[in-house]
Amino acid sequence: MSKKWHTALKGRHTIAACSVLILFFFAVAIFAPWIAPHDPVKVDLAHKLDGPSAQHWLGTDHLGRDNLSRLIYGARVSLGFAFVIFLSSLVLGILIGALSGYVGGWLDNLIMRVCEGIMAFPNLVLVLGIVGIFGPGLMQVLLALLMVQWVYYARICRNMVISLKERPFIAAARVSGSSSWQIIRRHIIPNVQRPIVVIATLEMGWAIMDISALSFLGLGIQPPNAEWGAMIHEGTSHIRSHPELMIYPGILILIVVITFNIVGEALSERYGVAKR
Amino acid sequence: MIRYVGKRMLAIVPIVFIATLVTFALIHISPVDPAEAYLTAAHIYPTPELLEQKRREFGLDRPLIEQYVDTLGRIARLDFGSSYLTNRPVWDEVKARLPATAELAVSSILFSVLVSVPLGVLAAVYRRGWVDLLTRAIAYFGASIPQFWLGYLLMFFFAVKLDLLPVEGRGDWRNLVLPTITLSFVLIALYTRMLRTAMSEQLDETYVRYARTRGLRERSVVLKHALKVAIMPLITSMGMNMGRLLTGTIIVEQVFSWPGFGRYFVEAIFNRDIPVIQCYVFLAACLFIVCNLIVDLIQMYMDPRILTEGRANT
Numbered sequence: 045m046s047k048k049w050h051t052a053l054k055g056r057h058t059i060a061a062c063s064v065l066i067l068f069f070f071a072v073a074i075f076a077p078w079i080a081p082h083d084p085v086k087v088d089l090a091h092k093l094d095g096p097s098a099q100h101w102l103g104t105d106h107l108g109r110d111n112l113s114r115l116i117y118g119a120r121v122s123l124g125f126a127f128v129i130f131l132s133s134l135v136l137g138i139l140i141g142a143l144s145g146y147v148g149g150w151l152d153n154l155i156m157r158v159c160e161g162i163m164a165f166p167n168l169v170l171v172l173g174i175v176g177i178f179g180p181g182l183m184q185v186l187l188a189l190l191m192v193q194w195v196y197y198a199r200i201c202r203n204m205v206i207s208l209k210e211r212p213f214i215a216a217a218r219v220s221g222s223s224s225w226q227i228i229r230r231h232i233i234p235n236v237q238r239p240i241v242v243i244a245t246l247e248m249g250w251a252i253m254d255i256s257a258l259s260f261l262g263l264g265i266q267p268p269n270a271e272w273g274a275m276i277h278e279g280t281s282h283i284r285s286h287p288e289l290m291i292y293p294g295i296l297i298l299i300v301v302i303t304f305n306i307v308g309e310a311l312s313e314r315y316g317v318a319k320r
Numbered sequence: 321m322i323r324y325v326g327k328r329m330l331a332i333v334p335i336v337f338i339a340t341l342v343t344f345a346l347i348h349i350s351p352v353d354p355a356e357a358y359l360t361a362a363h364i365y366p367t368p369e370l371l372e373q374k375r376r377e378f379g380l381d382r383p384l385i386e387q388y389v390d391t392l393g394r395i396a397r398l399d400f401g402s403s404y405l406t407n408r409p410v411w412d413e414v415k416a417r418l419p420a421t422a423e424l425a426v427s428s429i430l431f432s433v434l435v436s437v438p439l440g441v442l443a444a445v446y447r448r449g450w451v452d453l454l455t456r457a458i459a460y461f462g463a464s465i466p467q468f469w470l471g472y473l474l475m476f477f478f479a480v481k482l483d484l485l486p487v488e489g490r491g492d493w494r495n496l497v498l499p500t501i502t503l504s505f506v507l508i509a510l511y512t513r514m515l516r517t518a519m520s521e522q523l524d525e526t527y528v529r530y531a532r533t534r535g536l537r538e539r540s541v542v543l544k545h546a547l548k549v550a551i552m553p554l555i556t557s558m559g560m561n562m563g564r565l566l567t568g569t570i571i572v573e574q575v576f577s578w579p580g581f582g583r584y585f586v587e588a589i590f591n592r593d594i595p596v597i598q599c600y601v602f603l604a605a606c607l608f609i610v611c612n613l614i615v616d617l618i619q620m621y622m623d624p625r626i627l628t629e630g631r632a633n634t
Contacts, residue, residue: 161338165605166563170342172570173601176589177350253466257571260468261586273466280472287476294469302464 055310062307069300070127073119082110084117085268093286105275105289106282107268114270115292121259121271123300125182126251129189130244136190137197138240142228144198145205152202159195167192168254172263180263189254196243204236238315245308249301256297272297321620328616332609339605343598344391350594354378357592361404395602401595403588410595414581414603420490421569421580424503427496428565429558432504432511437551439508440515444523444550445542455512462509467568471502471575488577499576503568507561511554518550552623559615563608 072079082100088108096103102111144155162170174188208214208231217227256273258264265271267278272293279290347354355374359366379387394400400410443452475498479487486495522528523546531541570582577583581600588596 157334157338160335161342165339165342165601166566166608168567168570169563169601169604172567172585172589173346173597176585176592176597177346177352177594179352179592180590249464253464256466257468260466261571261574263589273468276466276469276472283472283476284480287480290469290472290476294466294473297466297469298461298464301466302460305460305464 056314059307059310059314062303062310065303066300066307069119069123069303072116073123076116076120080110080113080116082113084109084113084270086110087268093282102292103286103288105278109268111289111292114275115272115296118270118272118275118293119296121182121265121269122252122255122273122297125186125255126248129186129193129251129255130248133190133193133247134197134240134244137194138201138233138236140194141198141201142205142232145202146209146224146228146232148206155198156202159199162192162195168257171254171258172261175258175263180266182265185255185258185264189251193247193251196247197240200239200243201236204239205232208232208235242308242312242315245304245311249304249308252297252301252304324620325617328613332613335609336606339602339609340392340395341388342605343395343602344388346598346601347594348384352592354380354594357594358404361591361593362407400599400602403596404593405588405591410599413584413596414599417579417581417584420578421573421582423490423496424499424569424572424578424580425565427500428503428507428568431500432507433558435504436508436511436515436554437547440512440554441519441542441547443512443516444519447520452516455516458505459509459513462506465505467502467506467571468575470505471498471572474498474502475575488575490578495576499572499578502575503565503572506564506568510561511557514557515550515554518553519546522546522550548622552619555618555622556615559611562611563604566604566607 086109088104090108091100091104092106092108094100094104094108100110100112102115105111105114140155144152165173170192171185171188174191175184178184178187205228214227214231217231222230255264256271256276259271259273260277262274262277265274267274275293276290279286279293282289350357353371353375355371355378356366358374358378359370364370375381379390382390398411400414402408403410403413406413439451439455439458443449443455446452475487478485478498485497489495519542523542525546528541528546531545532538536545566582569580570586572578573580573582574586585596585600587593588600
């Protein structure tokens with residue numbers, strides 16, 4: 045039975061099913077203003093900490109705000125910002141990594157030393173240090189995560205480029221007069237796609253967790269805005285009377301991150317790429 | 321062997337150097353003037369004269385190189401300056417909080433090893449059995465569950481609902497249980513799967529078949545022969561995951577109001593207490609570097625092949 049599970053978790057159907065789920069979450073995030081039944085920041089003290097009702101499907105929080113709407117809007121922050129971080133660090137990492145590997149020499153040396161320097165710190169510690177210096181806020185968190193995350197893409201990209209550089213088809217392109225930039229764009233980037241896709245899926249999960257952890261510490265999104273990590277933090281004040289306030293957002297984080305991880309794992313198995 | 325150890329020690333120097341550089345750079349990329357941050361944290365109204373005076377006191381008017389050399393000298397003497405908030409030396413404050421964090425970290429390392437070694441071995445021996453399935457489930461959950469949420473879930477079930485354990489704070493061993501489980505969960509998830517993979521590989525090796533043919537008991541084949549080799553990646557991974565453990569303590573200390581260094585660090589972030597932030601970031605990097613060194617040395621001790629690498633083939 046477990047064999048069946050094992051193969052089922054790795055197969056094409058898993059990737060498809062998980063992708064559909066991820067798309068669903070993204071759709072919810074994008075269309076939040078149209079889906080959410082209530083205003084997520086509207087305070088209604090007369091109905092605070094209400095249980096589920098026809099009006100508030102998942103009840104209300106300590107300020108009478110609609111839980112379901114806050115969860116829906118929270119998806120925007122969690123997924124949206126994770127996506128922005130992923131995309132920007134991907135672009136930055138690929139560009140720097142490709143440049144480093146392609147040009148080589150002292151530039152490559154310098155960039156790789158910088159990468160090692162950044163990787164000498166535990167990820168979240170450096171992020172917290174940067175946020176500590178720039179002050180709390182979502183933009184600062186974004187910047188800090190970007191400053192740390194690009195390194196991983198840059199290193200993979202650089203190594204791929206170095207191993208590709210000597211291959212005949214690159215040499216042929218160079219001989220036929222393509223510029224460095226054209227070679228990077230036409231021949232190298234398409235070839236590094238697979239490992240990047242795998243890292244990216246796994247990285248999305250990490251980014252969502254990091255953002256929620258920082259928000260939980262009070263450093264990410266600032267109240268009254270909704271974000272899953274921040275909602276868990278708010279919910280913990282009512283852990284004795286209304287534990288569901290902190291349970292709902294946690295379940296959502298868990299589902300989203302697990303989905304990304306399963307896809308990442310399945311893809312890495314399919315493509316035969318080692319994870320970092 | 322001494323040459324190898326020496327080489328590894330030397331390789332640390334540039335990395336520590338980069339760490340000091342990053343620590344130093346933290347202040348200078350900040351949009352906030354440290355003098356202003358100091359006065360705000362100390363609740364003093366910042367007049368231009370006071371700001372000027374503080375700036376001179378911090379040496380901010382001197383050239384960058386000079387400031388950096390000065391910082392290097394002070395770090396070497398473990399002088400991280402005084403906290404903006406309490407005006408006491410940062411190192412003293414940190415020293416008072418380190419034991420609490422160390423207690424948490426050590427108990428988590430022990431707990432994660434105690435759980436993951438038997439689980440990993442059982443999963444490899446009874447491949448596709450229920451233990452294997454369980455470790456797979458733990459692996460997926462461990463990688464995907466937010467640590468703070470897990471902490472609150474455990475707190476809710478065991479402290480609030482069942483009232484078995486204290487909710488928060490530091491005290492006797494009962495206070496240690498929930499934070500330790502929370503902190504180790506992600507490590508257990510990782511180590512178990514890792515050991516399972518390494519064990520499965522080793523059990524298929526010829527030396528294991530040979531040991532079995534010699535008529536050794538299965539138990540000693542698994543535990544003495546295969547485990548000895550399979551545990552190597554685990555040790556490496558323990559060193560590499562020091563960072564995860566460290567960031568874990570920040571979160572877990574926050575959840576369980578554990579009076580450690582991580583909590584102090586988060587407070588410092590809110591107060592813009594720059595010396596404390598610098599100190600934490602630098603020490604974290606050092607810990608990371610030292611752990612990697614220790615892992616390398618352990619590996620060298622357990623696997624002498626590393627020393628002869630390259631030489632054996634020539």
